[in-house]
Amino acid sequence: MAELSMHDHQQALRHYQPRHFDWQCSEDGRIATITLNRPERKNPLTFDSYAELRDLFRRLPYASDVRVVILQGAGGNFCSGGDVFEIIEPLTKMTMPQLLEFTRMTGDLIKAMRRAPQPVICAIDGVCAGAGAMLALAADFRLATAEAKTAFLFTRVGLAGADMGACGLLPRMIGTARATDLLMTGRSMSAKEGLDWGFFKELFPPEELHARAEALARSLADGPWFAHGITKTMLNQEWAMGIEEMIESEAQAQAICMATQDFRRAFEAFAAKRRPQFEGN
Missing domain, CATH: 3.90.226.10 (2-enoyl-CoA Hydratase; Chain A, domain 1)
Incomplete structure (x- = not known):
C-alpha cells in the first residue's frame, strides 16, 4: 500500500x-x-x-x-x-x-x-x-x-x-x-x-x-508564510486566554516554527548576507 x-x-x-x-x-x-x-x-x-x-x-x-x-x-x-x-x-x-x-x-x-x-x-x-x-x-x-x-x-x-x-x-x-x-x-x-x-x-x-x-x-x-499562519492562529486563540495560557501557547507555537526548514533557511541567508527564500516547511 x-x-x-x-x-x-x-x-x-x-x-x-x-x-x-x-x-x-x-x-x-x-x-x-x-x-x-x-x-x-x-x-x-x-x-x-x-x-x-x-x-x-x-x-x-x-x-x-x-x-x-x-x-x-x-x-x-x-x-x-x-x-x-x-x-x-x-x-x-x-x-x-x-x-x-x-x-x-x-x-x-x-x-x-x-x-x-x-x-x-x-x-x-x-x-x-x-x-x-x-x-x-x-x-x-x-x-x-x-x-x-x-x-x-x-x-x-x-x-x-x-x-x-x-x-x-x-x-x-x-x-x-x-x-x-x-x-x-x-x-x-x-x-x-x-x-x-x-x-x-x-x-x-x-x-x-x-x-x-x-x-x-x-x-x-514571499515571507515566512507558514509562520504567518501560526501568528494568525495565535491572535485568534489568545483572546480568551489568561497570561499563563498565552505564554505557554506561544512557547509551543514558536517551537513549532523553530523546527521548520524556513527557520534554518533564514539563519543561513542572514549568515551569508542574502535574502532568505521561504518554502513553508
Missing part, C-alpha cells in the same frame, strides 16, 4: 471557477484576488454569494498554492452589504428557524475568514457598509482610500448592532466607546477616523489602492 502524503489532502485553487464573484491568481498562484463584481449596485451580497464565499474560505486551509488573499470591490465601491431586494426583503417573510439559519451562515463566513491561515487584505474604496464592513473587520489588513465610508448599518434597518461578531471584533480593534458609537448610531466612519483609530493600516489614492494591496500581499506571500 502506497504511503499517504499529507500533500495528497491539499488542492490547487488558482484555477477555481467562481459563480458569484471574480477570482484571479498571480502567475505563481500565491496571491488570490476576490472581486465583488456587481458595481451597478455597489457590490451587495446575496444568499448565494455569502454561501460561496463561506465555502471558498473553508477550502483555503487546504490550498497548496494560495498564500495571501486580497478582497476588493469593483467600480469604486467595496460592498454595500446585503442586497436590499435579494436578502433584506426575503428575510421579512422568513420563519425564525430560517432566519437563524441565515444569520449562522453569515457568521460562518466571518469564522472561515478568521480560520483561514492565509492573511486576508481588504482594499476598500467608497461604500463599505453592513456586511461589507464586517468583511473588512474580519480581514487581517485593511487598506483604503480617503473616499472610503465604513458603516455598520444594522440599526438603520431596526436590527441590533450585534451581527456577524461585530460586538466582539470591533471593540477589540478601535475601543468600546468608539464601537458603541458606530454600532448604535449606524453612522459612517470616515477614512481619517478609520486611520486614526487603527481600523485602516494606510490610505492611498484610488488609482494606487490595488497596486498597494498587491505589494503588501507579495511581501507576505
Whole structure:
C-alpha cells in the first residue's frame, strides 16, 4: 500500500471557477484576488454569494498554492452589504428557524475568514457598509482610500448592532466607546477616523489602492508564510486566554516554527548576507 502524503489532502485553487464573484491568481498562484463584481449596485451580497464565499474560505486551509488573499470591490465601491431586494426583503417573510439559519451562515463566513491561515487584505474604496464592513473587520489588513465610508448599518434597518461578531471584533480593534458609537448610531466612519483609530493600516489614492494591496500581499506571500499562519492562529486563540495560557501557547507555537526548514533557511541567508527564500516547511 502506497504511503499517504499529507500533500495528497491539499488542492490547487488558482484555477477555481467562481459563480458569484471574480477570482484571479498571480502567475505563481500565491496571491488570490476576490472581486465583488456587481458595481451597478455597489457590490451587495446575496444568499448565494455569502454561501460561496463561506465555502471558498473553508477550502483555503487546504490550498497548496494560495498564500495571501486580497478582497476588493469593483467600480469604486467595496460592498454595500446585503442586497436590499435579494436578502433584506426575503428575510421579512422568513420563519425564525430560517432566519437563524441565515444569520449562522453569515457568521460562518466571518469564522472561515478568521480560520483561514492565509492573511486576508481588504482594499476598500467608497461604500463599505453592513456586511461589507464586517468583511473588512474580519480581514487581517485593511487598506483604503480617503473616499472610503465604513458603516455598520444594522440599526438603520431596526436590527441590533450585534451581527456577524461585530460586538466582539470591533471593540477589540478601535475601543468600546468608539464601537458603541458606530454600532448604535449606524453612522459612517470616515477614512481619517478609520486611520486614526487603527481600523485602516494606510490610505492611498484610488488609482494606487490595488497596486498597494498587491505589494503588501507579495511581501507576505514571499515571507515566512507558514509562520504567518501560526501568528494568525495565535491572535485568534489568545483572546480568551489568561497570561499563563498565552505564554505557554506561544512557547509551543514558536517551537513549532523553530523546527521548520524556513527557520534554518533564514539563519543561513542572514549568515551569508542574502535574502532568505521561504518554502513553508
